[in-house]
Structure formats: C-alpha cells, structure tokens
Amino acid sequence: MKIAVCLKRVPDTTAKIAIAAGGAGIDEAGLKFVPNPYDEFALEEALKLKEAAGAGETVVYSLGGDAVQETLRTALAMGMDRAVHLQGTGSADPLEVARALAAELAGGGYDLILFGKLAVDDYNHAVGPMVAEILGLPCITAISALTIAGGTASAEREVEGGLEQVTCPLPAVLTCDKGLNSPRLPSLKGIMAAKKKPLDVKPAAVTAGRVSVVGLTLPPERKAGRIVGEGADAVPELVRLLRDEAKVL
C-alpha cells in the first residue's frame, strides 16, 4: 500500500488573528503554526492503513515556504516514511495549489492520496477533489469512516441529517473529516528518528490564478449584550425579548 498525504501548515486555532499592513493577509509575527487539524486525520489513517497492510510506503507533501519543513518533520515523527517540501508560495486560487500538488503526485504510483476535508485557515474544502479531477482519480470527500478491501474503498461521509455510504475503486483520493480516527502524538523515539528520514525539497511553480484577494478584515464586533437576569426568574423577560425585540419567536 503506497499512500500520500498532503499537509498544510496553518495558524494554531487558538491564535488571535491580526490583519497585516496592506489589508490582504494576516500578521504572522508571533503566531504559532501547527499541522492543519484535518490533515492529522489523514496522517493517522495513512499510518494505520500501512500498519494493517504490513508493507508499503507513506509520503507526506507540503507546499509553502521553508517553515513547512518543521511541519513535515512533525509528520515524520508521527511515523510517515519520507517527506517532500514543494517550495513556493500559496495562492488564493485553490486550483493553482491543486495543480502544483497534482504535478508532483502524478506518476507517484499511489494507491491512496489523502487530504484534510478543509484547511482551517482558508476554509476552501477544495484542494483534494481538485487534485482528483486533475489526476483523473475517483474521490470521496469528508470521510468519517473508511474500510479498504479488495481494491475498493468504502467510506461514510456526513450529510445533512445522515451518513452517506460511498464506495470507489483504488487508486483514489480521499479527504478526511473528524471522527475518522484519533491522531497519535509523535513519540520521543519518533522525533529522534524523524531527524534522519528523507525530506526532499523541490521548487513548485504556483501562479496567481483567477482569484484575487481584495481585502481581509476582522469581523464586526458584536454589540455588547446584556445580562437579562439571574436564575429561572429571568426567563419570562428573556422570552419577551426574544419575541418582541429579537423577533425570533
């Protein structure tokens, strides 16, 4: 089983976001960066599948500046076999990111290419299915359960009010959602081993594409609310406000 995982480096979800001068991006000074949480489900699934198969290779790819090498080392410490750093800047156009990743993944001979369902910075939900289209591979998105048997992937994905059961033949692209597994933490031994694992660096050409960022702003502050009262006695007044003022009843 040969499995690739695409991993994005993103700001920690607890980070406070500030807008950089110019108003189109965030101020990265002092921000902590982490592997995209959904990509951790992809890493864990790759490791589990290889362990179950008893043989194979797991390769992790990340596109970005030199700092992504730190994120790739974390994936190697979790147990991935080798890493590829595609050196380049991202793009607001997810298709350009997908093209750069697909160019590198094509011809890799992978049975599975795993993605997160979305990157928590740009919220695109797009790069995985786009890579699948470019490579002509079948794709199931946002999976929360997976079985591989006889060259077929059987997965579950959450839809409004239920779970869709979906199958497709391998090789395939899958994007991973919460619930799929519980990602392992790198062990001390893993961290030591990661230092010696191969990490290739290759240039990636990412063009601007068809999407331009006009601006980035902080959301409007919510108007200061009020404490209606204390305990159950405040309920009638709350209900009155919901009916007469907020008009939600």
Add this chain to the structure above:
Amino acid sequence: MPTILAVTEQRDGALRKVSLEVVSAARTLADALGAEVHALVLASGAVSGAEQLGAHGADKVLAVTHADFARYSPDGFAATVAEQGKGAAAIVFAATATGRDLAPRVAAKLGAGLATDATELAVDGGKIVATRPVYGGKALQKVRLEAAPAIVSIRPNTVPATASAKAGVMEPVAAPAFTARVTVTGIKAAASAALDVAEAPVVVSGGRGLREPEQFKLLEDLAAAFGNAAVGASRAVVDAGWREHGAQVGQTGKTVSPNLYVAVGISGAIQHLAGMRTARTIVAINRDKDAPIFKVADYGVVGDLFEILPRLTAEVKTARGD
C-alpha cells in the same frame, strides 16, 4: 444574454430550502450583470419545485433526469454541471455536503476560479466579489473572481430566499455521458432529529455544564418547543462521546448562522465562538457571570441551567401558543 447557473438540490424528491437561497443569490447577480438565471435540477424521476424556482427568480429550469441521480452521484453531477456551466458567467452552489463536494470538481473541470462558503456576494466592475469567513470566522476575506465562469458556493441561512417572479420555463436536458466510479450505496439516517445544525434556523447547544449525556434531554425538549431547532454541542462533550461529531459547533466542527443560537453550559472558548458568532441573536445561559460566552451574547441569563431550562422550555411553548 449571459447566464448564471444555479445548482439546486433535492431531497426525497423535494426541493431543499437552501436551493431557494441559491436561486435568489443567482437572481441578484443576474440583475447586476444583465444575465438570465438557469436553475439546474438533477433528479431520477419527476422534477418537483419548478414553480418555486421560477417564483424566486429562475428564467429557466433545466431538468436533467438520469437513473443514477436518485442519490448524489459525484461523477455524474460534476459532468452535468460542467457541461451546463461551461459558457456561464457564474455558477452558484449551496455550501452543503453535496455542494462542497461538487463545486471544486466543477471548478477543476472548467479551469475556473472558486470561492467557497461565501456569506455575501456582490458585483464590482462586472466581476463577482465574494465575502467569506476564514480562520474559523476570525476574519472575513473578500475575493474577486477574475474570469468567467466564476464559481461560488453560499452558506445556508446567510443569503435570504427572496421572491422575484420569473418565467421558470421547464426545459428537459440530457445528461452527458459519464463513468460513475464513486457510488453512494446508501444513506443512514442520523440517530437524532432530522434538522442539521448547519441549516436549522434555531440551534440550542450544550456543553460540559450539562454534566452528563442524559441531561441533553433538557435541550432536546427546548429544541422541540422551538419547533424548528437542532441540538448542537461543544467539542468538549463531543470528545467525551456524549453527542455525535455532526453536532459539534466551532472551528473544527460546523459553522452555523442561525437566527437564534442558545448556548447552555458552554464557556465560550475562542474555537467555539468561531463557529457561531455570525448567528443573528445569541442567548447564553451559564452560572459563571464571567464566562466569555457572555461577551458575544445578546441576552445572558446567569444561573443554574438545570433550573432555567425547564422554565424556558415551558415559556417558549406558551409564547408559541402550544
């Protein structure tokens, strides 16, 4: 005349509510661009809801019927939308499980620009500008789609469905040839209520303050009193296995924009706020008057939720005339 393609969704043979929002959004863009709206319906049998699509601004309703379209067919839907959308000025999807799966496939097939999960659409100098929450709702990004077709998906509940009567002429269209490699073999209905937190107009969410999973009955009762509500949860209780993953609201759960969000026994961690701060009205019930949730709540009640909830359920029932 240029066209805007509105991709609609059916469930159990009926048009989904979010599809009226999609057609309305397409109508607004079409009026700004001097274009026509073509609403695309993919179905396996009789097509329903054409009149509603017309009433919300569709000039034409393109009906594609195919035996495989009783359920979602990623390959078949993508081929059909790409075929119908290739000459369009824009294609509008809903940011639902289906739309989020489909829009990127179509964008890749057409080599088109994509803006997902938009909460606002505008036209500036003949180009579509989408506003979309990023960084878990901690910032709002405005992107301009520079070339046609511009592909966008809109979050449920953010663009209102508005009446705008147009002809809505039904036109049957053949599905293009496709190979279905991905097959939806079944759908398991969720154990809990049919309303999804991402789409419900009212969401009542519980956190660790509920103390044990059985106490969510109190929230289910409140949701039933509202009638149109879904029950959400904080990550703390989802991780504890009290509620399903699908109920989690927040940065690594669902982002919701209901008319009313009631947070009960939830402290209001930054990752939770990310998922619900765009709700129109927020109510918080918490015994800790300094809990951060009160900073975003329009109305707060300080106190023991076990006392407050039964009373609230009863008063909401009375107010709604049950």
